[in-house]
Amino acid sequence: MDKQSYGQGFIFHTDLKALQVRPIIASEEKFWDTMMSRYHYLGFRTLVGESLKYIAILDDRPVGFIGWGTAAFKTHHRDKWIGWSPEIQWQRLKFIANNMRFLVVTRIKNLASKILAANVKRLSQDWMSIYGHPIMLAETFVDQRFKGTCYRAAGWIPLGLTKGYRRNGGRYYFHGQTKEIFVRPLYKNARQVLSAPFLCPQLQHQEIIMDLNSLAIEGDKGLFDRLMKITDPRKARGIRHNQTSILAIAICACLSGCRSFAAIGQWSSNLTQELRKRFKCRRSVRTGEYISPSEPTIRRTLQKTDAEEVDQMINEWLDECNGEAIAVDGKTLRGSGNKNKRAVHLLSALLHKEGVVIAQKEVDSKTNEIKAFKPLLENIDIKGKTVTADAMHAQKGHAEYIKKQDGDYVFVVKKNQSTILEAIKDLDREFFSL
Secondary structure (H helix, E strand, O other), X not given: OOHHHHOXXXXXXXXXXXXXXXXXXXXXXXXXXXXXXHHOOOOOOOOOOOOEEEEEEEOOEEEEEEEEEEOOOOOHHHHHXXXXXXXXXXXXXXXXXXXXXXXXXXXXXXXXXXXXXXXXXXXXXXXXXXXXXXXXXXXXXXXXXXXXXXXXXXXXXXXXXXXXXXXXXXXXXXXXXXXXXXXXXXXXXXHHHHHOOOOOHHHOOXXXXXXXXXXXXXXXXXXXXXXXXXXXXXOOOOOOOOHHHXXXXXXXXXXXXXXXXXXXXXXXXOOOHHHHHHOOOEEOOOOOOEEOOOHHHHHHHHHHOOXXXXXXXXXXXXXXXXXXXXXXXXXXXXOOOEOOEOOOEEEEEEEOOXXXXXXXXXXXXXXXXXXXXXXXXXXXXXXXXXXXXXXXXXXXXXXXXXXXXXXXXXXXXXXXXXXXXXXXXXXXXXXXXX
């Protein structure tokens, strides 16, 4: 290692296009630790919690080293800026990464800010590939002996000063050395996602059907308003949770990607006190806390409830909450038939954007999808919406039915429908001749 490479001299290098910032490989870890321990003013022992180490390379030379670890448990200015409650904070703190160490070992104008900018561009994706979740926000704490110029130049936001405490062994100790807090959102909507009541789809592993934060849970014609109309089949004796709360939690859990009673029960138990209150869960007289229903309670209630009644209510609710376009599509259920019985074929109406089924009809074995088209749409408000379907449904009767309901339609037309196809071509010729 020559002096020029590690800060003992100056390199007047102006072309930073060749700069590469990447995670270290296993053989570089000892070198990274040694450099950080020897040249960083704080020294180095280890990074806390989930962590990543990066190295910056320019002209085949290591010119910088960056270390990321778990975010600070709490800091007033950051938490106020995000706008989350303490309960949500503990659940989502893992989506913030702390820039614990940053060392630049070569004097080049704008190098530090370029390294930071290049690093944050890939940080979330790297974190996802290793730890299975993204990073929404980066944070760091700059000692008062520095101005944080490179962070400001790289687009970081100064929020204020710490109070001069450090955390050790679960306790806080006052040392009086205040630091300036900087944050850098890695996504435009980072604050909204981190503080949203429900965990947003981009923060979860499983396939999410819909973002619950965009749905009407309370209020007129909201989920609760509709669920209250469903008959409760349970006996009055021994009831601890109202049916509306149980059904609302189960429905929202399924829309969040839960596929079993166990998963729904886990989703219910992870609800914050704020959300349990919104779901109208019962409140403990002894502790004052809201108690969410357990998996056995949810399972027993769902098994006793009229599934068709709930299904129709959900379809109406989702239809009103979302989408200007509805797709009509037929599917045969795999494994539902055998040599003596025809497989079940369903015609479904789905919301285009979310792919959520809002209505479905079984197609009789002695007919086809065409006769099931109108009955399928009877219970859906298609006023002002566009219905799409394949070539089978490019029928005059279907088009007239949709227009009578003040809707629009887009049908696929194939070559075997020569009359319609020729009419479309004539429209094209007329349009382009104008």
